[in-house]
Amino acid sequence: MNTPIEINTQGNRIVYVKTVEVSELPREVREQAGDLDQLYAVHDSDGQQLALVADRKLAFVLAREHDLSPVAVH
Template sequence: MQTPYPFVPDGKLAYIRQIDIDTLPDDIRSQIPGGVEVWGVHSDDGECIALTQDRPTAFFVAREHDLEPVSAH
């Protein structure tokens, strides 16, 4: 997932993408109400560091942790 963004210092980029609920562990999936979208905040090495229920919140969470969010598809 590493895309160069020269204006962002190393380790400060966050990729935001929608998560397929079926790929989540059972203990997490069991806490998600039916019909809810799940969005992930991922570090620049691809590790999922946060889950949110919508895209704007994912961007907010990234910025609150001094990360520069970008969309990933």
């Protein structure tokens, strides 16, 4: 089953970047996060997490490298 991808007017797939508190993540992820308090998650339009990274800028760069259009979620 294919997951629908939201399309913007330029034909690019949109993904959403949001801040995630490390304290709210599973123990295994918290251990890997080291001394970070926040990570950045990249989600598709259905809310499925595609990536979890330490840096906001990196989240946007990774999305663009995969031909996705990142949008910040506040």
